[in-house]
Amino acid sequence: KQEVTQIPAALSVPEGENLVLNCSFTDSAIYNLQWFRQDPGKGLTSLLLIQSSQREQTSGRLNASLDKSSGRSTLYIAASQPGDSATYLCAAMGYSSASKIIFGSGTRLSIRP
């Protein structure tokens, strides 16, 4: 059974710092891994999708890496801004016919001005 863990649960850093959010998964047989952002009381916004054959994806100040062998993914945020404050969720999608997607519990990020 796939389990997805995100550490830390909460993170507060001053504006301008580069930071890394961690995501680990127990079953390396994933179809893809996706990072999302969730603002309070809102739905999820897709940030980056990494297919199982890929090692990383980049979008603007965001870079996500995937290491299936170690069961880890990281989300790197460069030059953080107060507007980056949100909860960041990673989700692993498996190969089952139901295409089950398992979410981590998220990291609540707060960027201090």
Next chain:
Amino acid sequence: GAVVSQHPSWVICKSGTSVKIECRSLDFQATTMFWYRQFPKQSLMLMATSNEGSKATYEQGVEKDKFLINHASLTLSTLTVTSAHPEDSSFYICSASPGQGFDSPLHFGNGTRLTVT
């Protein structure tokens, strides 16, 4: 592109009544949509997979008679919480993918906050 619209954004209902939540893909067709439930400060829990033209696939522990899912068209799925009780109060979110085989990112609605009094 790839916008998923969810309605209503919040609803308050009395215990024992039923509530319908709609999930629409506005600019793409989705043969499969997903319904999730999220408790405060917790992650999303997949409730069911909604398949256009066929019965939904429910996750273990989710009551199919309580959470009725209908996927009437390629752009609309509905979740009906029947005979709602206070413990059903939660944040419900739907998602859909515009691609085939889930190679495309999942896109989410903005969620529905259900409060049962």
